[in-house]
Amino acid sequence: MDFYTLIQIVVSSIAATSAMTLFSYAVSATARELYKEPVLLSYILSHLHLEVSPSVKNILAWILHYIIGLGFVLAYHFLWIYKVLELTWPIGILLGAISGIIGIITWFFLFKMVPQKPNINFAGYYTQLFAAHLIFGFIAYQVYILF
Numbered sequence: 001m002d003f004y005t006l007i008q009i010v011v012s013s014i015a016a017t018s019a020m021t022l023f024s025y026a027v028s029a030t031a032r033e034l035y036k037e038p039v040l041l042s043y044i045l046s047h048l049h050l051e052v053s054p055s056v057k058n059i060l061a062w063i064l065h066y067i068i069g070l071g072f073v074l075a076y077h078f079l080w081i082y083k084v085l086e087l088t089w090p091i092g093i094l095l096g097a098i099s100g101i102i103g104i105i106t107w108f109f110l111f112k113m114v115p116q117k118p119n120i121n122f123a124g125y126y127t128q129l130f131a132a133h134l135i136f137g138f139i140a141y142q143v144y145i146l147f
Contacts, residue, residue, distance in 0.1 A: 016140035017069030020132040027128045034120050035128050038062045047114040067114035071139050072099045096137020100130035
């Protein structure tokens with residue numbers, strides 16, 4: 001992978017993860033619910049008994065959130081360059097939908113791992129998470145084709 005392609009993937013993942021996160025924060029504020037992925041990741045990390053300060057857990061949660069976004073865009077990239085899927089905006093949204101399903105399943109199991117569940121509306125969280133990933137897939141596609 002050349003440097004240019006790496007930049008294309010990284011910038012696409014940062015833009016897509018940021019757009020998705022802004023959407024989640026907006027829905028969280030509107031619904032008056034905790035639907036913020038980095039905050040919930042920090043909550044999960046707190047229950048994994050990491051011996052670090054809460055501020056370090058928050059930073060780790062944000063880094064993890066963006067690394068996961070990078071992983072999704074990297075997978076999209078390989079699907080596109082090996083022509084498994086077409087490089088189109090509907091496919092970007094489809095990939096976002098698939099990522100959303102993966103995200104929902106992952107969060108379901110993460111919440112099962114912790115003894116005390118966060119006090120959130122889980123159906124609402126999973127619904128907004130799916131919608132956020134549709135945005136993620138679309139923005140990942142849009143930024144990716146700019147390069």
